[in-house]
Each structure stands twice: as structure tokens, then as C-alpha cells.
Amino acid sequence: SQTIHQWPATLVQPVGSPLSLECTVEGTSNPNLYWYRQAAGRGLQLLFYSVGIGQISSEVPQNLSASRPQDRQFILSSKKLLLSDSGFYLCAWSIRQFNQPQHFGDGTRLSIL
């Protein structure tokens, strides 16, 4: 069966520090991969998605970037964190077919001080 791992679970970082969140998927090949942010108030905001190695689509201009160095690895990064980057970050994967459900990791709670 497929599993998705996301780490760390919790992270506290000072303003201006770099960020690296990692997500890996097991048990499937060629998945679509997604990064979401959920701020207080519950709405899910799609940040990036990827349909293949090195292929990244950005949904919202921001202070973050994403990379996909391997088929089942998706990394969310920032060179300098802002206070507004605080939130709950969720990674997800789906089968690379249209209209498929996305399956989510456990999320990372990021607090910027």
C-alpha cells in the first residue's frame, strides 16, 4: 500500500532563517505531488504541484519554492522565512490520472518567531 511521510511534524524557526520541509511517498511510482498551506481559519491553499521530476508549478507568488529531485520526493524551501509563513503545511500525492483523490501526509506545524 502507499504511504506518505512528511517531516518534521513541528518546527519553530526565527524570522529570516531558511526552511526545508521534506515529503516522500512509498508504494507508488510517478505520483503527482502537492504542497498546501493551511493558515488559522482552516482554508487550504495550494502552493505548488508537480507532475514529474523537476516539474514544478507554482500557484501563488510567495517567499517559498519547491523542488522534486526524485520521483517520490518533494521539498518545500525558503531562503528567508517571514512571519506570514507560519501555518500548517501539508504534502499530498495522487495517481497521475485526471480527477484522482489526493492523499495527505500528517502535516508540519511551522511557527515563525
Place this chain on the structure above:
Amino acid sequence: AQKVTQAQTEISVVEKEDVTLDCVYETRDTTYYLFWYKQPPSGELVFLIRRNSFDEQNEISGRYSWNFQKSTSSFNFTITASQVVDSAVYFCALSDGNSGGSNYKLTFGKGTLLTVNP
């Protein structure tokens, strides 16, 4: 453009009550898919169901049931005999062929916080 509206921001019920969560969607496509997710307090989103636009049959899974009505563009979710463990945020989502040229993406509603009190 596609849109999903969950007008109920928060619902509070007492255990064993039935509760219905509303979802209204907008899309120009004739082929689309609808989803429900559950987000318990621990945070992860759990996929519950996917329905396509050509299948209007209601679905029942244990205490959960879903009512899909194309005439009103609604895909409502009912929990029968609610339990404390049902307390969570529930999201409705839509995927269609007009998602910015890619129907790999889901458009989520803002979610409904359900609290089931003992």
C-alpha cells in the same frame, strides 16, 4: 471558474444526533468529480469519498451517506447517529477539466467544523 461553497462554518450537535454538512459547487464542465475529506484535530486530511458527475446515486457507508444532486449543484454529507469521534473539520472539493488547464488539482471549500458533544 470552479468554486466550492460550504456555507456552514461551524456546527455543534449532541451525540447520536444526525447532522448534514452542505456543499454547493460551481463548474462549467459536464464532467467533474466531487470529494469529501475529514480533518480530525490531529491535522491530517483523510479522503472519504469521490463521486463523478455521471453518477447521481446516493452512497451509504456505515453511518455516512452522501446525497448528490446535479439539479441544485449540491453534494451533501450526512452523518447518522453522530459520535464524539466524528468531531473534525470536513472539506468538500471539486476537480474538473477547467482547473487552469489541468484537472490534477482540487478546489476545496473552506470547511465545516463539526463538534459532537457527549
